[in-house]
Amino acid sequence: xxxxxxxxxxxxxxxxxxEERLLDVVRRLGMLSVKKGCGEGECGTCSxxxxxxxxxxxxxxxxxxxxxxxxxLEGLQKETETIRENFAKEGAVQCGFxxxxxxxxxxxxxxxxxxxxxxxxxxxxxxNICRCTGYQxxxxxxxxxxx
Amino acid sequence: MSLVGQSVVRVxxxxxxxxxxxxxxxxxxxxxxxxxxxxxxAHGNILSITFDExxxxxxxxxVDHRDIEGRNANVMLTDDQPFLAxxxxxxxxxPILLLAHRSQRMLKEALKHIDITYEPLTPVLTVQESLxxxxxxxxxxxxxxxxRTEKGEEPDYTALKSLEKHYSTPHQEQxxxxxxxxxxxxxxxxxxxxxxxxxxxxxxSALFALTGKKIEVEQAPTGGxxxxxxxxxxxxxxxxxxxxxxxxxDVKLVYDRAEDISFTTKRHPSALxxxxxxxxxxxxxxxxxxxxxxxxxYVTLTPVVLARAVLHAAGFYDCGYIKVDARAVATNxxxxxxxxxxxxxxxxxxxxxxxxxxxxxxxISPMEVRERNLPHSxxxxxxxxxxxxxxxxxxxxxxxxKASGFDEKEAAGTPYKGIGMALFMHGGGFxxxxxxLLASKVWLDLxxxxxxxxxxxxxxxxxxxxTALPQxxxxxxxxxxxxxxxxxxxTAKVADSGPTVASRxxxxxxxxxxxxxxxxxxxxxxxxxxxxxxxxVRAYLKSGAQSRFQAAYQKPDTVQWDEEHFYGNGYDxxxxxxxxxxxxxxxxxxxxxxxxxxxxxxxxKVVNPMMAEGQVEGGVAQGIGYALYERIAYQDGKxxxxxxxxxxxxxxxxxxxxxxAFLNTDEPSKGLGELPMDGPAAAIGNALTHALDTAFDNxxxxxEVVEQKCR
Ligand code: FES
Ligand code: FES
Numbered sequence: 028x029x030x031x032x033x034x035x036x037x038x039x040x041x042x043x044x045x046e047e048r049l050l051d052v053v054r055r056l057g058m059l060s061v062k063k064g065c066g067e068g069e070c071g072t073c074s075x076x077x078x079x080x081x082x083x084x085x086x087x088x089x090x091x092x093x094x095x096x097x098x099x100l101e102g103l104q105k106e107t108e109t110i111r112e113n114f115a116k117e118g119a120v121q122c123g124f125x126x127x128x129x130x131x132x133x134x135x136x137x138x139x140x141x142x143x144x145x146x147x148x149x150x151x152x153x154x155n156i157c158r159c160t161g162y163q164x165x166x167x168x169x170x171x172x173x174x
Numbered sequence: 175m176s177l178v179g180q181s182v183v184r185v186x187x188x189x190x191x192x193x194x195x196x197x198x199x200x201x202x203x204x205x206x207x208x209x210x211x212x213x214x215x216a217h218g219n220i221l222s223i224t225f226d227e228x229x230x231x232x233x234x235x236x237v238d239h240r241d242i243e244g245r246n247a248n249v250m251l252t253d254d255q256p257f258l259a260x261x262x263x264x265x266x267x268x269p270i271l272l273l274a275h276r277s278q279r280m281l282k283e284a285l286k287h288i289d290i291t292y293e294p295l296t297p298v299l300t301v302q303e304s305l306x307x308x309x310x311x312x313x314x315x316x317x318x319x320x321x322r323t324e325k326g327e328e329p330d331y332t333a334l335k336s337l338e339k340h341y342s343t344p345h346q347e348q349x350x351x352x353x354x355x356x357x358x359x360x361x362x363x364x365x366x367x368x369x370x371x372x373x374x375x376x377x378x379s380a381l382f383a384l385t386g387k388k389i390e391v392e393q394a395p396t397g398g399x400x401x402x403x404x405x406x407x408x409x410x411x412x413x414x415x416x417x418x419x420x421x422x423x424d425v426k427l428v429y430d431r432a433e434d435i436s437f438t439t440k441r442h443p444s445a446l447x448x449x450x451x452x453x454x455x456x457x458x459x460x461x462x463x464x465x466x467x468x469x470x471x472y473v474t475l476t477p478v479v480l481a482r483a484v485l486h487a488a489g490f491y492d493c494g495y496i497k498v499d500a501r502a503v504a505t506n507x508x509x510x511x512x513x514x515x516x517x518x519x520x521x522x523x524x525x526x527x528x529x530x531x532x533x534x535x536x537x538i539s540p541m542e543v544r545e546r547n548l549p550h551s552x553x554x555x556x557x558x559x560x561x562x563x564x565x566x567x568x569x570x571x572x573x574x575x576k577a578s579g580f581d582e583k584e585a586a587g588t589p590y591k592g593i594g595m596a597l598f599m600h601g602g603g604f605x606x607x608x609x610x611l612l613a614s615k616v617w618l619d620l621x622x623x624x625x626x627x628x629x630x631x632x633x634x635x636x637x638x639x640x641t642a643l644p645q646x647x648x649x650x651x652x653x654x655x656x657x658x659x660x661x662x663x664x665t666a667k668v669a670d671s672g673p674t675v676a677s678r679x680x681x682x683x684x685x686x687x688x689x690x691x692x693x694x695x696x697x698x699x700x701x702x703x704x705x706x707x708x709x710x711v712r713a714y715l716k717s718g719a720q721s722r723f724q725a726a727y728q729k730p731d732t733v734q735w736d737e738e739h740f741y742g743n744g745y746d747x748x749x750x751x752x753x754x755x756x757x758x759x760x761x762x763x764x765x766x767x768x769x770x771x772x773x774x775x776x777x778x779k780v781v782n783p784m785m786a787e788g789q790v791e792g793g794v795a796q797g798i799g800y801a802l803y804e805r806i807a808y809q810d811g812k813x814x815x816x817x818x819x820x821x822x823x824x825x826x827x828x829x830x831x832x833x834x835a836f837l838n839t840d841e842p843s844k845g846l847g848e849l850p851m852d853g854p855a856a857a858i859g860n861a862l863t864h865a866l867d868t869a870f871d872n873x874x875x876x877x878e879v880v881e882q883k884c885r
Contacts, residue, residue, distance in 0.1 A: 044279065054200075059193065059194075059196065060192070060193020060194075061193075062197070062352075062397075063353075064351045064352070064431070065431045066431055067431065067817060067818060067819060069817075069818040070351065070818065072351060100193045101193060107192075111192055114187065114191045115183050115184065115188055115191060116183055117784075118181070118184070118784040118787065118788045120184060120186075120187045120190045120191055121398075121636035121637065121638070121788060121792065122190075122350070122352070122397045122398040122635060122636025123186065123187075123189075123190025123191070123395070123397065123636070124197065124350075124351040124352045124397030124398060125351050126190050127192075127193040130191055130193075145831075146827075148826075149826040149827040149829075150826075150827050152825065152826040152827070153825050153827055156351065156818075156825065157351070158348075158350060158398055158400070158792070158796070158823065159351075159398055159636045159788075160788055160791060160792050160795075161788075161790075161791030161792045161793075161794060161795035161824075161829060161832070162825075162829060163791045163829070163831065163832060164788060
C-alpha cells in the first residue's frame, strides 16, 4: 500500500506491506536511531514521536503512518543537545543500544513535566530498559539537564 | 596530571547518544536474510525432513550439515556440539537447517512449510534425572566435568557444632539490549564476518574448524554482552558464513528477542550443599561443599564455569579444612554458558548465606561470625594458596561495616525490614593456567603524525574498553588521549590479546599495553612538550627502526598452578567486594524493595572512576534482578515464555540509590567487570532472612516465595 507522511518534517511517500511495523519502516527509510530491542513494547529502544506523542514504534503498524507526523532522534538533534551532552558527561552511556530511546524519553519528560525529583524521573523511565547502567547515571543526567 | 584515575568521558558517548553509531543491524546491507530451522523436541533422532511441494522453495538458499566442508563441530573446550544437527537433536531449539531469502516475510512463511519428523527419545530434563543415568547423554555418567579438592587436615569434630544446608540458584538471562546479530559479507568467493561479539578470535577459530580457512572477523559496535556474546556468536557466524557461501551474497542474521531468550546460553543453575563445623564462637573448622551445575545439552564453557565456582566456593574465609566436590551434568535443555560472574555468583550466594546461617544457629550477629573468620597471614584458600589479600579484605570489611551502620541497623530489628551483608572476592583473568595458555599479545603502532595505535582483539561492549585502554597508554606516554587510536578489532589486523571476558581486559591487557607503551617511550628518548614528542617520533621513524611495539603475557612467578590436583593460586589477582543490602517487605503484597545498598570495592588502582562506578551500578542492578525478579521457567524442556514481558529485569524505579566506594589503592588495577554481580543476591538473601526471621535459601525470591515463607 501507498503511504504518505512526514518524518522529521520532510514529506515521505513509499510503498509498504500492510502488516509491516512502523519500527521496520522507519529503519528501512534510514532512521537508524530507532532500535529494535524487543519488538513487543517492553524496552523503549524504538521510541519516536508519533503525532506529538512518544510511542514504541514496534507496536504500531505501517498503515497507521498514513498522514502522520513522525519525529525521530535524527530530527531532534538540536533540541536534545544538552541532554546528550549530559548523558556523556555523567557516564549514562555504556553499550549505547538503549541510549537513543532514553534520550527521547528524557526529552519528552523535560518538555512535559520537568520535575527534578529523582523519584518522578525514575517513574517516568518505566517504559525503558537499560541492562548496562543500573539507571542511576541516566537519572542524574536527566536531572542535570533541567538545571 | 596522570590520566589514569580520571573520569575521562567515554570516547564513544557522543555517537551512541545521537543515534549515529551503527550496530550490526544498522550496517549498510544488500543481500539475503537468514533464518534457523530448529528442533521442536528435546531429545530424539531426526527421521525425515520434508519441504512442502505446494510451496515454492526455488529462490531460497537452504543449508544443512552436508554443506559443511570442514568439521561439523563448534570446537571450544571440546567438540561435542555440532553447528547443525545431523541425525540427533538434544534440546528444543537445536539448529537443524538454515534458510536465506531476500524477503523476511517469505522466510517466515517458508518456515511453516518445512516438516521434520522425529523418533523421540526420553528427554533428561532435570539434574536428578541426569544423575540417575537412566538415559545417557554424555559419556557413561552424564557428567561434563567433576572437580574434587581438599585442603588442610580434618579437625577433631567431637567438640564442634555443625550445620548442613541446601541452597539453589536459577538460570539467568543476559538480556543484552542488542540481540545476537551477524552479517557475512561476500566478495569474489571470499566471506568476511562482521557482527556483535566479545571474542573475535574465538569466532575466527570456530570458522577455521568449519572451513579449514582463516576467515576475517570484524567486531561491529556491540550492544552489551555480559558473557552472552562470548562463545555463542561462533555459532551464528558459522550460519551466516554457510548461507553466504552458498548464496554467493551477503547474508544477515539477527535474532528476534524471543529467539534470543529461548535458545542462547544462560547462567548455569546450581544446587549447593554446604556442611560446616564450627565452635561456639562461630570460628569455622571445616567446610564440606557440594556443587552441582546444570550444563544443558552441550559442554560449551561449563568446565571452566565449574572451576570458577570451586575457586570461589569457600570465599576468602579462614578455615582449616575445606573439601569441595563439584560436578556439572548434561540435560536436554539449551546449553548454559558464560554470564558475568561465571560460576561465582552462585557459590557466593551459598557461602555468604551459610555464614549468616551459622550466625543464626549460634544466635550471634552475622558480623561477628565474619569477623571471627577473616583470613590472616597464614590462612590458605580452597586450593591451598596463601590468601595474600587478608589486610585488604579486613580494611574493606571494617570500612563497609561502619559506613553502612550495619551493627545498629541489624540490632534494631524493625518488622518487615532487614539488613544483610556479603563479603566476597573475584579472581581476575583466566582460571589457573588459562592466561599462560592464552599467551595474549598486544601491538602498539607508531604513526609518523605521532598517533599511537592500539591493535588488539579486546572489544568494547559497553564496559568502556575503548576509553580505559587509551587512558593507560596515554598516561605512560604523557600524551593527550586524542593522540591514541583504537578501533574495534578485525582479526586480520590486530594482535590476539585474548577474549574480552573474565574481568581481564584492564588488568591483563592493560598491563601489557603499559609494557608496550613503556618500550615505545624508551625508544623515543626524552621529550618534554608535545612538539618535542613529535620531533622525537620523526627522528625515530626516520632511522628506519621498528614502528611496532609489542608485549606478550608472561606468567608471573606468583602464579603457580597444578590443574590435576587443583592446587595453587588460581588467579593473577583478586578484586574484593563488601556489599550491604537493606530491604523492606510489603506486608500486604509481599513485594520486596531494596531500600538502600552499599557497594564497597577494592580493585586496586581505579582507571576511570566514573566508568568504574557505572560498572558497579549496572552489575548491582543485574544482581538485584537475579535475587528478586529474573525467572526463567522451562516446562518439558521448553521455555515457558520467551517474552520480555514475562522475564522482568529491574527498571529504574526498582532500584535504590547506591552508595558506591572504591578503596582506591596504588596496587595494580584488578578486574572489575564481574565483581559487582557476585555479591548482591547473597546480601539480599541475608537481609530478607533478617527481616522475616526465616531463611531464604533459593533464588529467585519472588513475592510468591515470600508469601509462602510468611504463612
Ligand atoms: S523494540 Fe519497541 S519497545 Fe522494545
Ligand atoms: S547502555 Fe547498554 S542497555 Fe543501556
